[in-house]
Amino acid sequence: MSEERSLNFLEEIIEEDLKSGRYTRIITRFPPEPNGYLHIGHASSICLNFGLTQKYPGYTNLRFDDTNPVTEETEYVESIKEDVKWLGFTWENERYASDYFDNLYAFALKLIDKNLAYVDDITADEMAAMKGTPTEPGKNSPYRDRSVEENRALFIRMKNGEFPDGSRTLRAKIDMAHINMLMRDPILYRIKHAHHHRTGDKWCIYPMYDFAHGQSDSIEEITHSICTMEFIPHRELYDWLIEKLEIYPSHQYEFARRNINYTVTSKRKLLQLVTEKHVTGWDDPRMPTVSGLRRRGYTPHSIREFCDRIGVAKRENMVDVGLLEFCVREHLNKIALRRMVVFDPLKLVITNYTQEEEMLLSENNPEDENGGVRDIPFSREIYIERDDFMENPPKKYFRLAPGQMVRLKSAYIIKCEEVIKDQEGQVTEVRCTYIPESRSGADTSGISVKGTLHWVSVKHAIRSEIRLYDRLFRVEDPTDEAGDFKEYLNPDSLQVLPEVYAEPALATATLEERFQFIRKGYFVLDRDTQSGKLVFNRTVGLKDAWAKEVKKG
RNA sequence: UGACCCAUGGUGUAAUGGUAACACUACUGAUUUUGGUUCAGUCAUUUAAGGUUCGAAUCCUUAUGGGUCAACCA
Numbered sequence: 191m192s193e194e195r196s197l198n199f200l201e202e203i204i205e206e207d208l209k210s211g212r213y214t215r216i217i218t219r220f221p222p223e224p225n226g227y228l229h230i231g232h233a234s235s236i237c238l239n240f241g242l243t244q245k246y247p248g249y250t251n252l253r254f255d256d257t258n259p260v261t262e263e264t265e266y267v268e269s270i271k272e273d274v275k276w277l278g279f280t281w282e283n284e285r286y287a288s289d290y291f292d293n294l295y296a297f298a299l300k301l302i303d304k305n306l307a308y309v310d311d312i313t314a315d316e317m318a319a320m321k322g323t324p325t326e327p328g329k330n331s332p333y334r335d336r337s338v339e340e341n342r343a344l345f346i347r348m349k350n351g352e353f354p355d356g357s358r359t360l361r362a363k364i365d366m367a368h369i370n371m372l373m374r375d376p377i378l379y380r381i382k383h384a385h386h387h388r389t390g391d392k393w394c395i396y397p398m399y400d401f402a403h404g405q406s407d408s409i410e411e412i413t414h415s416i417c418t419m420e421f422i423p424h425r426e427l428y429d430w431l432i433e434k435l436e437i438y439p440s441h442q443y444e445f446a447r448r449n450i451n452y453t454v455t456s457k458r459k460l461l462q463l464v465t466e467k468h469v470t471g472w473d474d475p476r477m478p479t480v481s482g483l484r485r486r487g488y489t490p491h492s493i494r495e496f497c498d499r500i501g502v503a504k505r506e507n508m509v510d511v512g513l514l515e516f517c518v519r520e521h522l523n524k525i526a527l528r529r530m531v532v533f534d535p536l537k538l539v540i541t542n543y544t545q546e547e548e549m550l551l552s553e554n555n556p557e558d559e560n561g562g563v564r565d566i567p568f569s570r571e572i573y574i575e576r577d578d579f580m581e582n583p584p585k586k587y588f589r590l591a592p593g594q595m596v597r598l599k600s601a602y603i604i605k606c607e608e609v610i611k612d613q614e615g616q617v618t619e620v621r622c623t624y625i626p627e628s629r630s631g632a633d634t635s636g637i638s639v640k641g642t643l644h645w646v647s648v649k650h651a652i653r654s655e656i657r658l659y660d661r662l663f664r665v666e667d668p669t670d671e672a673g674d675f676k677e678y679l680n681p682d683s684l685q686v687l688p689e690v691y692a693e694p695a696l697a698t699a700t701l702e703e704r705f706q707f708i709r710k711g712y713f714v715l716d717r718d719t720q721s722g723k724l725v726f727n728r729t730v731g732l733k734d735a736w737a738k739e740v741k742k743g
Numbered sequence: 744u745g746a747c748c749c750a751u752g753g754u755g756u757a758a759u760g761g762u763a764a765c766a767c768u769a770c771u772g773a774u775u776u777u778g779g780u781u782c783a784g785u786c787a788u789u790u791a792a793g794g795u796u797c798g799a800a801u802c803c804u805u806a807u808g809g810g811u812c813a814a815c816c817a
Contacts, residue, residue, distance in 0.1 A: 196757055223817050258816060314815055323813050325745045359815055369746050371813050380815035399817045422748060423812055446749080446810095457817095499766065501756045503749095506810060510754045513767050523780060557780070588778065597776055630776065642776045709777050736778040 198502045200238070200443060204246055204414065216248035216413045220274070220281070221403065223255045224266035224387070226457035227472040228273045228480045230493070230514070234448045237497035239416060240279040249282035251410055256288050257402045259386040267387070269472070273480040278490045283410070287402045288388045290409055294397045295349065297405055297435050298360055298378060302341045306434055307378060308334055309344040310361050317359075320366070321374055327367035328374045334363065348381055351394045355381050360395075364430065372427050376400055404428040407440035415440050418447040419504065448500060449508045452661035453478045454668055454675060468679060469662075475716075475727050476662045476683050486659065487704060487714030487729030489525075492518040508667065515730050519712070522729065526706040527554045530566070530599065530644040531692040533656065533710065535573035537648065540604060542623045543570045547647070550630065552600035555706075564695050568601050571648040573691050575709075578643045579620055581609060586739070588641035590620065596641040599708060603628035603637055644708045651691035654724040657716065658685040696724065704729075 197205065207213050218239040222232065243250045252274060256262050274281065301307035310333045312320070322328030336344070345360055347353065360379040368374050378401040383394045397405075404427075407415045415428075425442045432439055447455075454460065455478055463469050463477070472479050475486035483493065496517040500509050547569040555561035574590070583591040590596050595605045608621040628635040660683050668675040699705070705713045711731035718725045 196759095198756085202759085221817095225817085255817065261816075317815080318813075321813055323745090326813095328813085356815060371746095374813085377815055382815080396815095398815075403817080419748065420811060421817090423746090444748085448755095451754090499755075503756070505749050507755065510767070513755070516767060519779090528777080556775095556777085586778095599776065601776095603776095633776090639776085641778080644777075706777085706779080709779070711779095732777075732779050734778070739778080 199504070200242065200414070200416065200445065200502060201245070203443065204242065207413070208246065213413050214247070216243060216246055217251070217411055218242055218248070218414050218416060219251040219253045219285075219407065219410065219412050221253045221255045221406075221417075222270050223258070223261075224263060224270060225258070225261040226266060226461055227269050229455045229457075229460065230450060230453075230478045230480070230483065231448050231455040232273075233277060233480055233493055234497045234500070234502075235416070235418075236274055236277055236279060237494055238445070238502055240281075241498075242414070242416075248413070250279070251283045251285050251412070252281035253285040253406060253410070254287065255399070255403060255406075256286050256386070256388065257397050257399065259382065259384040259396065262387055264387050269481060273484075276484060276490055277480065277493060285406070285410065286388055287397075287406050288386060290402070290406055291389060291393055291397070293409060294402060294405055297437075298345065298397075298401070299342065300435060301362065301378070302345060302360075303338060304434065305338055305363065307360055307362050308336050308341050309348065310334070310359050310375075311357070314356060317377075321371065322366070324371060330366050331361075331375070334375070345379075348379070348395050349393070351383065353381055355383055357381060362427075362431075370423055370426050372400070372423050373430070376427060400424060400427050401431065404431055404440065404442070405435070405437070407442075408432055408435075408438040411438050412440045415442045417442060417444055419444045420447075444504070445502045446504050446507060449506075449667075450478065450511050450514065451508050451666040452511050452663050452680075454663070456669070459669075459675060462676070466676070468676065475657070476659050478662075485716065486727055487522075487712060488518050489521050489704070492521040495521065511661065518730055519733070522704055522706065522712045524557050525555070526704040526712055527561070528552070528556070528708050529693055529696055529705050530646055531654070531656075531690055531696070531707040531710065531713075532573040532575055532644065532646050532651075533687055533690045534576040535646075535691055536576040536579055536617065537619045538572050538574050538604075538645070539619060539621050540570050540572070540624045541607070541621050545570075547650075550600050552630075566600060566693055566695070567647045567650040568598075569647045569649060572598070572645045573648060573651065574598075574620075574643050574645050578641075579606075579617065581617065588639075589643065590622075590641070595637065595639045596643050597628070597630075597639050598645050599642050600630045601645070602626070602630075603633075603635060603639055644710075646691045646693050650694050652694055652697050652724070653689050654692045654696065654726060656687040656690050656713070656726050656728065658687065658728045659683060660685070692724070699724065699726075706732075 220239045240250045310331050320329040359377045361375045364373045366374045379395045473481035473485045496514050549565040550568050551563045579590045590606050597603050602624040604622040604624045606622050610619040612618050625635050662683050663678050664680045665678045668678040699715045701715050712729040713726040716725040716727045
């Protein structure tokens with residue numbers, strides 16, 4: 191293996207740590223809060239954390255940051271586990287911050303005993319008012335100087351449920367004038383008489399993020415705790431708590447979260463799209479969620495490839511969704527089974543075709559020698575795509591037109607002889623003759639044509655519904671526009687074709703198979719399919735050089 | 744009116760004091776029984792000004808621009 195690729199900044203840190211002997215193996219973790227579904231940004235973090243311990247000795251834990259019972263649910267835990275597995279990663283340990291509530295409680299008592307934490311009785315509003323601003327120092331709470339004994343007794347009573355929600359908090363005693371707002375006596379514990387999805391009603395006090403995350407890292411002996419840049423100010427508190435608690439020194443490193451254009455990746459916003467029914471659910475194929483991408487037909491491999499290509503760094507970024515599409519096309523091109531489906535049919539009659547029907551062979555995938563072939567029924571009447579015929583074609587139009595010849599994919603070369611129209615002048619049928627010696631694989635005609643069309647035999651065609659998806663938003667960065675981000679939803683993000691005509695082989699399609707509908711795009715069966723009613727989702731279209739040509743005029 | 748983070752083609756990421764590169768996009772052309780794929784090629788980059796140095800994208804200073812921080816969220 192030639193390891194020529196340059197390292198990202200985290201790999202550099204790790205290689206340095208390994209070389210210096212600071213660690214002999216590394217431990218990372220992926221720490222989702224179970225209050226929403228994973229999205230493409232999380233996928234990036236998953237690939238990073240798990241990828242690092244695939245590359246270097248060590249392992250990765252999956253740890254749910256479940257310290258806020260009000261917003262967290264088991265449904266989310268299950269979906270997150272499924273998504274991580276689907277992406278192709280295996281965690282060493284499945285952990286929950288709630289596993290550590292006893293430890294965390296003991297840590298809190300230790301801090302109280304060291305006179306580094308106190309119980310505060312002021313209200314949330316008062317606390318906000320006394321916090322100061324980034325440019326002005328805060329003020330000490332009148333309860334800041336309670337004795338160790340009093341703090342201890344009060345905190346135990348908080349735990350025992352003697353006080354109502356919001357009436358008291360446990361705060362670290364640091365410095366209300368600290369330049370870092372997070373060091374101004376941050377709250378460690380708050381009272382919430384709420385049912386927790388795992389610990390039930392055992393607790394009525396719950397630790398805050400800052401008093402749970404770093405401590406959980408430490409308990410698990412995480413060596414490299416990787417998070418996004420907005421946590422940079424938290425690092426000082428992270429280190430302070432580890433130092434005062436005298437526990438295993440995990441370290442936090444930050445990278446810039448990945449943004450992708452024409453979508454949003456904020457759990458709050460995605461939740462809104464779901465609850466306000468702008469999409470059909472978390473796994474709507476238009477959603478940037480892992481489950482949405484899965485339903486859309488993206489492969490785990492293509493998502494991993496994407497995350498790999500966008501890399502990791504510390505600067506603001508806006509990744510072009512075109513790269514994601516490139517990655518999925520690249521993979522699907524290699525694995526998708528080729529099939530023919532006519533979306534907008536135009537009847538074509540081959541006047542000199544006298545057989546009842548015949549079976550023709552077509553390769554399943556020209557990119558895969560071992561992909562095999564399938565039979566396709568051919569007959570006198572077929573459907574072609576309406577826009578594959580033009581009565582008065584422009585220059586460089588390689589498709590069918592009066593007097594012109596094209597090849598029918600895997601079949602014969604035909605020549606257009608006659609155009610039938612209705613009273614309005616709409617073309618309702620085209621009549622052609624075929625060249626018997628031009629059959630695919632046995633072509634002795636010596637004729638070469640520019641265009642090849644896909645087609646489906648009229649009497650053999652099966653019906654299907656097709657769902658075409660486009661980007662969810664009309665603008666690159668909906669969050670950056672004036673007003674509500676939902677004003678920028680793309681009204682044409684979903685187009686349903688209720689009845690298209692497909693070749694018979696598609697009748698036995700499964701959810702796992704990937705298809706390329708020739709000249710149309712990549713498709714996957716949707717779970718809405720019922721017996722007798724096929725539904726396909728378009729994962730992504732093919733690159734379309736002709737469409738570009740037409741656009742240019 | 745503070746602290747912290749960041750700044751390389753249209754986009755993303757490299758170059759670790761020594762020829763600014765790779766991928767995507769765009770554009771040419773060739774091949775092609777998918778106007779797909781594949782192949783060949785073209786356009787295009789160091790925020791600015793000073794300084795250090797034989798030599799700076801890289802180190803220093805200042806400026807500019809963008810981002811983050813004042814939830815009993817994570």
